[in-house]
Amino acid sequence: MNHASTRQLRDYAAGDPDLPADEAWAIEVHLESCGACRASLAGEATAVAPLVEQVWTGLTPDTTPAPLRRRWLVTWATPAMAPWLVMTVLVTALAMYVDHFVPLEWPSLVLLLAPITPVAGVAAAWGRGLDPAHELVAATPRAGLTLVLRRTLAVLVVVIPLLMVAASTSPVRWLLPCLAFTVGTLALGGFFGVRRAAIALVTAWAALVVGPSLVTATTPVVLEPAALWGWAAGLVAAAVVVRLRSGAYTTADIR
Amino acid sequence: MKPKGDNRMVRAITEEETAPTMYAHEIAATGLRVRAGRRMAVDGVDLALTAGVHGLLGPNGAGKTTLIRALATVLRPAGGTLELLGGADQRDVRRRLGYLPQEFGFYRRFTVREFVEYMAWLKEMPKAEVPGAVQRAIERVGLTDRADSRLKTLSGGMVRRAGIAQAIVNDPAILLLDEPTAGLDPAQRMDFRKLLRELTDTCVVVSTHLVEDVAAACTDVVLLDEGRVVFQGAAAELAAAGTDADAGDSPMERGYSALLARGAR
Numbered sequence: 001m002n003h004a005s006t007r008q009l010r011d012y013a014a015g016d017p018d019l020p021a022d023e024a025w026a027i028e029v030h031l032e033s034c035g036a037c038r039a040s041l042a043g044e045a046t047a048v049a050p051l052v053e054q055v056w057t058g059l060t061p062d063t064t065p066a067p068l069r070r071r072w073l074v075t076w077a078t079p080a081m082a083p084w085l086v087m088t089v090l091v092t093a094l095a096m097y098v099d100h101f102v103p104l105e106w107p108s109l110v111l112l113l114a115p116i117t118p119v120a121g122v123a124a125a126w127g128r129g130l131d132p133a134h135e136l137v138a139a140t141p142r143a144g145l146t147l148v149l150r151r152t153l154a155v156l157v158v159v160i161p162l163l164m165v166a167a168s169t170s171p172v173r174w175l176l177p178c179l180a181f182t183v184g185t186l187a188l189g190g191f192f193g194v195r196r197a198a199i200a201l202v203t204a205w206a207a208l209v210v211g212p213s214l215v216t217a218t219t220p221v222v223l224e225p226a227a228l229w230g231w232a233a234g235l236v237a238a239a240v241v242v243r244l245r246s247g248a249y250t251t252a253d254i255r
Numbered sequence: 256m257k258p259k260g261d262n263r264m265v266r267a268i269t270e271e272e273t274a275p276t277m278y279a280h281e282i283a284a285t286g287l288r289v290r291a292g293r294r295m296a297v298d299g300v301d302l303a304l305t306a307g308v309h310g311l312l313g314p315n316g317a318g319k320t321t322l323i324r325a326l327a328t329v330l331r332p333a334g335g336t337l338e339l340l341g342g343a344d345q346r347d348v349r350r351r352l353g354y355l356p357q358e359f360g361f362y363r364r365f366t367v368r369e370f371v372e373y374m375a376w377l378k379e380m381p382k383a384e385v386p387g388a389v390q391r392a393i394e395r396v397g398l399t400d401r402a403d404s405r406l407k408t409l410s411g412g413m414v415r416r417a418g419i420a421q422a423i424v425n426d427p428a429i430l431l432l433d434e435p436t437a438g439l440d441p442a443q444r445m446d447f448r449k450l451l452r453e454l455t456d457t458c459v460v461v462s463t464h465l466v467e468d469v470a471a472a473c474t475d476v477v478l479l480d481e482g483r484v485v486f487q488g489a490a491a492e493l494a495a496a497g498t499d500a501d502a503g504d505s506p507m508e509r510g511y512s513a514l515l516a517r518g519a520r
Contacts, residue, residue: 079362132360140377141349
């Protein structure tokens with residue numbers, strides 16, 4: 001057979017019932033061996049073109065990788081912690097502003113607030129009240145002290161550089177108090193829930209230290225370098241309690 | 256066609272997978288007591304459940320959620336014994352557990368895929384298996400076309416299906432679903448029941464207050480009232496317990512009200 005005519009190809013492509021069966025077979029056989037006619041057939045087969053296109057799109061593997069941005073980050077910090085960290089940054093910035101631009105005979109506000117700066121972030125790290133996913137997370141094998149400590153570390157990674165920038169005093173004066181409060185929140189949290197522990201510690205610090213020292217306009221004794229041994233002892237004691245109570249962080253019993 | 260990322264066919268079977276099961280019941284509880292706040296919400300429950308779909312039925316406040324939370328190891332029992340997977344330690348149990356809480360909260364900015372992936376990470380699944388398992392779980396709940404949508408853009412029913420996807424992502428041995436059909440429309444409920452029927456090797460506990468869910472998908476029923484088991488048996492037995500004198504529109508509902516009334520007496 002010679003090359004198929006355009007009319008024959010059009011009828012063949014459209015599946016025209018008027019095309020005699022023997023002719024259709026002959027076209028088919030010819031098409032198998034003739035590239036030129038197959039090319040013209042492709043031009044005639046307009047009716048199925050969208051379908052073919054659709055099938056090919058469906059078959060093409062999706063090479064765009066899923067977004068990676070959250071994968072490693074969420075293993076360290078949850079979105080529930082973000083607003084609390086933002087709040088921490090804002091409060092510290094405000095304290096820094098007061099320190100530099102408000103003409104009052106107050107001791108450094110940043111230094112006064114330094115110990116409780118990480119507490120809000122830690123409170124959001126573990127507990128039902130502030131984390132909507134807590135119930136789901138609490139039933140997984142990763143729930144436990146390791147996860148809590150990872151999140152706490154994420155808080156410190158934000159808070160410590162922040163204080164480095166904001167505080168006009170040497171880190172020696174605030175670093176240990178800051179860590180002691182962080183671990184202390186977790187230690188008390190093992191008994192009463194991290195959120196309640198955070199509220200209690202912040203309230204106590206504000207009432208017993210921040211308030212009086214603003215009224216008397218003196219830097220409190222507990223933030224003098226001489227008090228560092230006390231903070232170190234507190235830090236160690238809190239760490240021991242956290243270690244001993246590590247089972248408490250695996251269930252949702254504590255709130 | 257094999258689902259995308261399914262590499263089970265080429266993977267060698269480990270010794271662990273061929274090991275025989277050394278326990279009689281996936282869930283075995285005796286005299287289980289669990290507190291919800293100050294109230295003893297589950298008060299002396301005996302349960303022995305194996306693979307199959309078990310409907311946990313009961314009126315509101317019967318202690319269904321508290322019981323499920325205890326089975327999910329989220330609450331510690333106040334008394335009695337609870338042995339999951341033959342008394343494996345808590346971490347091992349949790350690796351083989353799927354749990355969908357009733358009030359299921361999550362980060363609204365996560366996409367379905369990020370959410371299920373994060374849960375797979377929390378369940379300590381091997382890293383290489385995660386993408387395939389996540390895709391499979393999303394396909395099973397019929398969310399493939401919304402896999403990369405953020406949870407906050409999904410309807411209530413879709414969010415619940417995403418919740419089911421995270422529960423089954425690790426092919427759990429024990430699957431606990433607390434009111435999973437709440438917020439699903441009738442067609443989605445049928446799909447969900449079909450999904451339940453496919454989970455043949457899993458010990459599924461579904462709590463519900465809808466009697467028809469139990470009739471359609473459960474192999475047996477545990478009826479709970481005021482923290483105690485008032486009936487345990489096949490769905491047909493529940494239906495048989497009712498008489499025409501009892502309240503209800505179907506034999507199942509009549510059986511349900513008959514058993515509750517009998518328990519109250």
